[in-house]
Amino acid sequence: MTTRTLTLEDRISARPGDFRVLTGDRPTGPLHLGHYFGTLRNRVRLQQSGVDLFVIVADYQVLTDRDVAERLRETVDGLILDYLAAGLDPERATIFTHSAVPALNQLVLPFLSLVSVPELQRNPTVKDEIVHSRQSSVSGLMFTYPVHQAADILFCKGNLVPVGQDQLPHVEVTRTVARRFNERYGPVFPVPEALLGAAPLLLGTDGGKMSKSRGNAIALSATADETARLIKGATTDADRHITYDPVGRPGVSGLVQLAALCLDRDPHEVAAEIGDAGAAALKRTVTEAVNGFLAPLRERRAAYEKDPGLVREVLRAGNVRANAIADQTLQEVREAMGTCY
Template sequence: MTITTTLPLEQRIAADPRNFRVLTGDRPTGPLHLGHYFGTLRNRVELQRRGVEMFVIVADYQVLTDRDVADRLVETVDGLLLDYLAAGLDPEHATVFAHSAVPALNQLLLPFLSLVSVPELQRNPTVKDEIAHSRQSSVSGLMFTYPVHQAADILFCKGNLVPVGQDQMPHVEVTRTVARRFNERYGPVFPVPEGLLSIAPVLAGTDGRKMSKSRGNAIALSATADETARLIRSATTDADRHITYDPERRPGVSGLVHLAALCLDRDPHEVAAEIGDAGAAALKRTVSEAVNEFLAPMRERRAAYAKDRGLVRDVLRRGNARANAIADQTLREVREAMGTVY
């Protein structure tokens, strides 16, 4: 699946989506939110619609550093699967699988770790951000291996396209480095993947900062209409009654305007201009209405899937079986390349 062309990535995807295989996914640390949706989920659904082959990992092993959620993984994994299905991922066209269920994938971690240095891992900005916002007094060594874990996740299935938010691009760069170094040292086995950013790679939460579960400023896809309205009413704005879209100087107001614009599929400057001097209360009403209307179909799908947990678990079982077959084959190729077949 190596692609030798100088065309921009979007044009190459449009020209022949069959040239691409996506690996993407999430840690099951709680409900997915609108930042996840506009950052990556929407891209996944669109790529699936175009016919790109899709692998979606439930990264349960990477939750082992989050001690407050590691004891309720069954609940959070089920919730993540429901969020995926509600957002539009189709298990007939997407392989959804659990990290812990694919042993051969995890065996790639050791040779991959030999290809990166400790300083490279320490400098990774995403890892540094995770540590800075951790609620723990210290973090385990597993935290530093996240980028290489993700390299194994992406490369086990020969993934060459990764739809990500801006904060995950450093991980894609580590994966590219691992793929290049492995191929240079042992021979051509892996593609060098590319990251595909969404139109909203970073979405502001209700406090004007990046939307994040750990910051308590996120609007979950599974939130009810009342919960959503309450969260938006509590959002941070400022003293200026006139509503404008100015992310640098007015992050709180602009984050809300941007959220409404995404849900309405409109330009944020136009949304701000329509509200004008009506003030923060009118802005929040506009955002609540836009978000709730946007989420209504997802809520309906989620409720329908939630009635049949057996079907939801079957999605994961089938995905695990396919991922294992592919991981076993890739590990055989890696061993042959490294000369460790005895």
């Protein structure tokens, strides 16, 4: 971690009530172990520390890189079940859907007036997302995605945004929007800070980045047998001696890292224990580690799934709170801009 991040962590530890976090996911498919170790685990930590946590299910933003949001309700339901199973508590975290908060989306219009087209064109994260887009041409939603994210963060006056390094340009757009609004109309919004985590880049079963769209991810909702099949088919190499070398042996090292994370151990130690036993022994170790780690999460998820009204109640309560806050923020924006008639 950087010195700045460590200082921020000290401030959170000392005064968690000073911070409001906005984080979330696009419901484009089931959450997987990359999500858990990359973000979910940190969200639960922040929630338990006493930070005011807002988690957005960004259903509108599914359309940034695709033409149609397929099986959306099913995916949203699965997302909420994964959140609950991972430890998010709707009594302490506000879990809500993007489309259910109209006042939030009304903030996008004045926010768009605060950034220029060249500034959006220069955003490296948007450039990368456009390259990997499923659409034949770039939509306005994709192009203005960072401004929509600024509205997501600022509607609740979020002042802390947990992100990876690649998302820093989006947070900078939000900071720019907040500063310019305050300079132009008066102080309404905090200028949020980015909280860089130490989340590992978790590789999938093909040795590439674990991703919903690449078919190489181990979903949190996968059964033990499905998990075993995925790991059995994972990419390794011809060297029988198992080592942890992420650059030289990404496939083998990705599996070692996955086992180490699930066992809360050092990956070099895990690799050394397997030694000359080869890829078959490595895959057995990973399968046992992953299934052992996910067993309690799966058990909780199955219990939640038996309550057919639970997901609707979680979202109803979260949407009510998010709407109340968004309405208040929008009223402040209208007053600041002189658009109250």
